[in-house]
Amino acid sequence: MAVTDIRHTPARRANPAMDMGVQALRFLKSHPEVTVTLGLILVMASIGLLAPWIAGDPAAIDPADRLRPPSAEHRLGTDHLGRDVAARLIHGTRNSMAVGFAVAAIASLVGIAVGVYAGFSRIGGAVVMRLNDAMMSIPAVLLAIALASLMAQGLTAVIVAITIPEIPRMVRVVRALVLGVRAQPYLSAAVSIGTRGLPLVLRHVIPNMMGPVLVQATYACASAIIAAAVLSFLGVGTSPEIPSWGGMMADARSQFRLHPTLMLYPGLALSALVLLVNILGDRLSDAIDPRKARKGAL
Amino acid sequence: MLYYVFGRLAAAIPTLLIVSVFIFGLVHLAPGDPAVLIAGDNANPEQVAQIRERLHLDRALPVQFGIWFGHAMQFDLGASVYSGKPVTELIAQRIEPTFLLAGYTILLTVLIAVPLGTIAAWKANGWIDRLVMAFSVAGFSVPVFATSYLLIYVFAVELRWFPVQGYKPLANGPWNTLVSLTLPSVALALVFSALIARVTRAAVLEVLQENFIRTLRAKGLGTARILIVHVLKAAGVPIVTVIGIGIAALIGGVVVTESVFNIPGIGRLTVDAIVRRDYPVVQGIILFFSALLILINLVVDLSYALFDPRVRG
Numbered sequence: 224m225a226v227t228d229i230r231h232t233p234a235r236r237a238n239p240a241m242d243m244g245v246q247a248l249r250f251l252k253s254h255p256e257v258t259v260t261l262g263l264i265l266v267m268a269s270i271g272l273l274a275p276w277i278a279g280d281p282a283a284i285d286p287a288d289r290l291r292p293p294s295a296e297h298r299l300g301t302d303h304l305g306r307d308v309a310a311r312l313i314h315g316t317r318n319s320m321a322v323g324f325a326v327a328a329i330a331s332l333v334g335i336a337v338g339v340y341a342g343f344s345r346i347g348g349a350v351v352m353r354l355n356d357a358m359m360s361i362p363a364v365l366l367a368i369a370l371a372s373l374m375a376q377g378l379t380a381v382i383v384a385i386t387i388p389e390i391p392r393m394v395r396v397v398r399a400l401v402l403g404v405r406a407q408p409y410l411s412a413a414v415s416i417g418t419r420g421l422p423l424v425l426r427h428v429i430p431n432m433m434g435p436v437l438v439q440a441t442y443a444c445a446s447a448i449i450a451a452a453v454l455s456f457l458g459v460g461t462s463p464e465i466p467s468w469g470g471m472m473a474d475a476r477s478q479f480r481l482h483p484t485l486m487l488y489p490g491l492a493l494s495a496l497v498l499l500v501n502i503l504g505d506r507l508s509d510a511i512d513p514r515k516a517r518k519g520a521l
Numbered sequence: 522m523l524y525y526v527f528g529r530l531a532a533a534i535p536t537l538l539i540v541s542v543f544i545f546g547l548v549h550l551a552p553g554d555p556a557v558l559i560a561g562d563n564a565n566p567e568q569v570a571q572i573r574e575r576l577h578l579d580r581a582l583p584v585q586f587g588i589w590f591g592h593a594m595q596f597d598l599g600a601s602v603y604s605g606k607p608v609t610e611l612i613a614q615r616i617e618p619t620f621l622l623a624g625y626t627i628l629l630t631v632l633i634a635v636p637l638g639t640i641a642a643w644k645a646n647g648w649i650d651r652l653v654m655a656f657s658v659a660g661f662s663v664p665v666f667a668t669s670y671l672l673i674y675v676f677a678v679e680l681r682w683f684p685v686q687g688y689k690p691l692a693n694g695p696w697n698t699l700v701s702l703t704l705p706s707v708a709l710a711l712v713f714s715a716l717i718a719r720v721t722r723a724a725v726l727e728v729l730q731e732n733f734i735r736t737l738r739a740k741g742l743g744t745a746r747i748l749i750v751h752v753l754k755a756a757g758v759p760i761v762t763v764i765g766i767g768i769a770a771l772i773g774g775v776v777v778t779e780s781v782f783n784i785p786g787i788g789r790l791t792v793d794a795i796v797r798r799d800y801p802v803v804q805g806i807i808l809f810f811s812a813l814l815i816l817i818n819l820v821v822d823l824s825y826a827l828f829d830p831r832v833r834g
Contacts, residue, residue, distance in 0.1 A: 360769070360814045363770070368791070456666055490663075
């Protein structure tokens, strides 16, 4: 187990929250590649958040202006219903971002809770890991499609459907980390001075595995963004009225031969965002475990 | 060796049982009456009652599961609500394109990714390595349907080398089948190779630092021979493991790709069944793929014995 840069120092300091903020800033300062990638993702997130103010109406239908090439009024042209492609593209950012962050957050929280339990309980852990392995042998995309189709269409259904197959991977990572931390001398030291139960987990176990968990959460975010697009593309994602990149690509299928750009723009936006998130994951992973980085990555 | 084989087999059975419970629960614990769900929006009360009786939905849940699982073990997955045909028959009819697509993809992946990953590790931190790793990150990030449309645009619409979509069955000549499956397989292989190239590189890098490699060099063996014969054999276990695990992702990719290229395989069957709310078919397909996955990973586990004599012990 590598010692992470995001170390948690116990209650000696006056304000642990501020302390963590300072440490996070120091971490970002010493890892410019992480900072730049994170910055670019935040730029895309802000574009999504500001969509109502910087882009036109993504739902305005104009049958007279169907499938138009780019113009001053419609910077990227219009789709088969005469809707502004640029506006839909910008609004679509929100959908992807929301799913990505929600899935990463929920999968991490549930994964940490279950994984820590599995790492500490011998019999319970064996049972949990059995169930976990079984869950992992159901193809994730297939499970997500089935779950999404069983629930009422909407953002919540998409998030739940994608999170459930994502959880077992997180559980596996967390349990392995817990087993690693449990073998460390500082844990025996903490136990020997009487720390046990929840305080032990919250103060010594979880802080010492946050780095790798953060990396795994980043990868979960990337794969969730793709999965959400797949669901929209196959028609079981968020409702077609809500602009999403996957939905735009599904709409573009029938116009593909004559208007391939309708497919290209959302495809590029989707790939760019997922690429950034994946690079962030790789960079974080290298920053946390420099030994691996020296062996060479991108 | 025999002990190892039986141990692996014994471990696969509870996994399959848990997966079955989960897939069964998927439809039966979902909000709403499963009979109404299965009957669809246009069914009248008699039809719903009929379905409830036919599927034993009036019995206790564990009894229902017992009946369903018992039938499933005899390859009876129930009948489609939409066409009335047995689910196993529907799957069997569509198996050819799906298996050929998956097999073609795995073949392409091994041919692309294993040499790329090996060269990247051999020339670690060189420009080839950087290029391969950049390709790997990109392959993870570009969704397979985006790659598919890019390939269709370049090689089918512009260059006209391949058909835009569709599938030619083996019965009409294997060459036509190969041509019709090339673009979808390449699209899938680009994604799959990203994963395998990365793992191959890591595994080969690990082996290259072993002492026996230095011994082989000292013996005067050429680099090519060391890499191909000795390193790849030692790195085989993690590579084959990840190919086995990666097949789960490949199945998801196949569903999407068949939909893009209009290939009448199990993936298209899945999407059609979902759109029609044909839950016996959805349930059957997920169970089929999960069982297949468990079987593949069992075979992978058993193949360790081939690569690693320690396992045979």
